[in-house]
Amino acid sequence: MSVGCAAGVDAAVREFFTGSPSLLVFRASAPRFARAGAVGALALRSAACVRSVAPGARGLLVVSPSGACPSGVRPSRSFRGCGSGSWGSAALAAGLGRRVVVWLAPGVLPPVWAGFAWVSCGGGWWLLSRSASVAPMQLSLF
Template identity: 65%
Template sequence: MVFSASSPRFSGGGFVASLARRSAACVRSVAPGPSGLLVVCPSGRCPSGVRPSRSFRGSGSGSWGSAALAVGLGRRVLLFSPVGVPSWPGGSWVPVSSSPGWFSWVPSVSSVQLSLF
């Protein structure tokens, strides 16, 4: 599938808004669970204020915004960032041991009470 920001599907509200809608559609197209994986290669550090969310908020970085949206939607994410990764709530970026600069998002495991008895 091709995600073009110039597509009428994403038009309206200006070019930046089109880019954000295109990025969000791309992230949402990634299958949830173990069968889907979003690979992200941002060109720089994560802007302050970008955090996992169920809506797109890139603060000027489409790549970091896409990674944050994917994490917020519970998608698996593999990220290449030689300049490091941000600390986000709900999990952590774990280095891929054999590949410097590569990180995988690992959500925190929360304890759930399954029964009262």
């Protein structure tokens, strides 16, 4: 299990799993990230955390952003959060083929990302899936 060093949900996960040998904490203050400056360290930390999630059905990135997705965030193979590390992480995970589920506060809707669809799981939870563009065809007359 991987988690970042932020307050909020990250802190709750770290506290709950304290002492677990499988907990991997990504800290922006780590030397490999800190050399990039304050903002760069956060982005590098988030990208490393996302990349640690197993691809395909073996892994799942759980994200709980504090608000709506900034308009410039799109799925990509490189990190770009436009001020939101949570949405940047979700977009990077999508671009890398990782599974993503987000919890959104009431009234907040997931972004529209080309090639992807959000499926409501209820209770504010949304699962991201690749949308298949299938050409319409007639299956039967009746």
